[in-house]
Amino acid sequence: MTRAANGSPPLDTDPCPCRSGDGFGACCGPRLSGDTPAPTAETLMRSRYTAFAVGDTGYLLRSWHPRTRPRTLDLDPEQRWLLLEVLRTERGGPFDDSGVVEFRAHFRAAGTRGSLHESSRFTRVGGRWVYVDGDIADDRR
Numbered sequence: 001m002t003r004a005a006n007g008s009p010p011l012d013t014d015p016c017p018c019r020s021g022d023g024f025g026a027c028c029g030p031r032l033s034g035d036t037p038a039p040t041a042e043t044l045m046r047s048r049y050t051a052f053a054v055g056d057t058g059y060l061l062r063s064w065h066p067r068t069r070p071r072t073l074d075l076d077p078e079q080r081w082l083l084l085e086v087l088r089t090e091r092g093g094p095f096d097d098s099g100v101v102e103f104r105a106h107f108r109a110a111g112t113r114g115s116l117h118e119s120s121r122f123t124r125v126g127g128r129w130v131y132v133d134g135d136i137a138d139d140r141r
């Protein structure tokens with residue numbers, strides 16, 4: 001079972017961490033459980049954000065392209081993901097084979113706030129969307 005960072009599983013009626021406006025059970029929950037594949041690159045990116053938020057390393061590895069996937073993945077248990085902003089999408093629709101999603105994900109770690117600004121690349125493998133890699137933007141001012 002997928003567990004939230006605080007150790008308790010998200011309920012189907014809880015707001016989805018990706019902030020789609022839907023409950024976890026109607027949004028990313030079925031994707032993390034493997035019941036429903038992501039229909040678009042953006043949907044996969046949102047479900048991967050949710051997997052980071054709830055600490056589901058299994059889903060993160062399964063949804064990563066086999067060519068670029070790390071052997072293991074260790075998440076920082078002290079890092080809390082707070083907010084996802086989807087900034088731009090390029091292709092990645094139901095009839096595309098590749099796509100890009102630019103996003104900013106806000107977090108808190110070691111008592112300070114930060115954000116990750118990335119343009120992620122996605123492709124289909126065996127008919128399913130997977131994360132390939134991404135370019136991290138330098139937002140320092």
